[in-house]
Amino acid sequence: MLAGRGGAPVGLGPGSGRRAAGGGRRAAGERSGGVMSSEVAARRDAKKLVRSPSGLRMVPEHRAYGSPFGLEEPPWVPDKECPRCMQCDTKFDFLTRKHHCRRCGKCFCDKCCGQKVALRRMCFVDPVRQCAGCAPVSRREADFYDRQLKLLLSGATFLVTFENSEKPDTMVCRLSSNQRFLLLDGDGDGDGHREVEVARIAAVQMLTEGLPPGDTLSHTSLPASRPAAEGGNARAIGMTLQYTTPGAEGLTQLTLTAGEDADGSRRQATAWLAAMHKAAKLLYESRDQ
Known part of the structure; x- marks a missing residue:
């Protein structure tokens, strides 16, 4: 079921679960036989689709189970506080509209914030609008998710x-x-x-x-x-x-x-x-x- 803005759930996975403490010889979620049940693992790794003001995101059902490499969505600079583009200083009007960078939250004109780039650290499903300063950073991070993360998992x-x-x-x-x-x-x-x-x-x-x-x-x-x-x-x-x-x-x-x-x-x-x-x-x- 599709819900409203501000991070409301669109679709839910399996039920809840407590965070397993790591770093020891056995994780807290493991059974005495050393094998974690599929039910516990399913709860721990469950994800949900949410709609935020920035777009659709596939996030962990429980925040405690999120990737340690992830980033939270930044707060957006209020429209009333940015009458001009924060990059080129162009004044916003009916023809020159303002856009918020999904990575830094600042507001820019379309020329300075027209690139749509994948932002996996914030769990966005589709590429999102980013400013000229943030887009190259997200592209470099995409290399980690495309190549290096696969090496770590292997x-x-x-x-x-x-x-x-x-x-x-x-x-x-x-x-x-x-x-x-x-x-x-x-x-x-x-x-x-x-x-x-x-x-x-x-x-x-x-x-x-x-x-x-x-x-x-x-x-x-x-x-x-x-x-x-x-x-x-x-x-x-x-x-x-x-x-x-x-x-x-x-x-x-x-x-x-x-x-x-x-x-x-x-x-x-x-x-x-x-x-x-x-x-x-x-x-x-x-x-x-």
């Missing part, structure tokens, strides 16, 4: 060292389909499966060859340099993650070192690291919004 093989481990474990690390968890799977039971909630990641450090150790990412500081797999002389060989876990004090740390796949190549792992580097930037941008 996963890669790493040697994983936990802070209390004496030796690394060979594990496949991948991003969950809802983008909320890093899933690490190895052989055997017990420590053979770990989950890290992406939203709880506090710092990321790239480990490189060819240059001194890479930049450290934090909630307040982002690197200006590009990761090795995207350009430059250094080559990414690993990554250290620091994250919080429910009920524990301080930060937990693990280190991923590029491992060989079935063909004896580390190419998939290094590409995954570069994609995760980009994902970390989007994560911090979402927090700083």
Whole structure:
């Protein structure tokens, strides 16, 4: 059923569910046997179609289950506060109409805000109107969703060292389909499966060859340099993650070192690291919004 403006639901998915706490050896939603029921997963990943003033959006039914890389819609500058285009200063009149950029919320004339570009971080179904400053940013982000996100979902093989481990474990690390968890799977039971909630990641450090150790990412500081797999002389060989876990004090740390796949190549792992580097930037941008 189609509803009104302002984020009202158009169609609803399955029912509600509580947010599962991640970052431990088992997510809270998992059963004692280590397998999450399909019913719980369906509730957690349910989405709904909503109509906002900016257009149709496919959003999580429960906000707590949204992608950590997402952005909230910005408040629009009130029409009465922008008699002129905020880019070229053209005065609005009957012939020169004002338009709001869906990414920044500022108002512009059609010439300065005539591009319609996909904006997946805000879950828009169709391309939406954006200003000349925001459109290139959204296009660059589209590359992450078109190429790098697929790499993260596919996963890669790493040697994983936990802070209390004496030796690394060979594990496949991948991003969950809802983008909320890093899933690490190895052989055997017990420590053979770990989950890290992406939203709880506090710092990321790239480990490189060819240059001194890479930049450290934090909630307040982002690197200006590009990761090795995207350009430059250094080559990414690993990554250290620091994250919080429910009920524990301080930060937990693990280190991923590029491992060989079935063909004896580390190419998939290094590409995954570069994609995760980009994902970390989007994560911090979402927090700083």
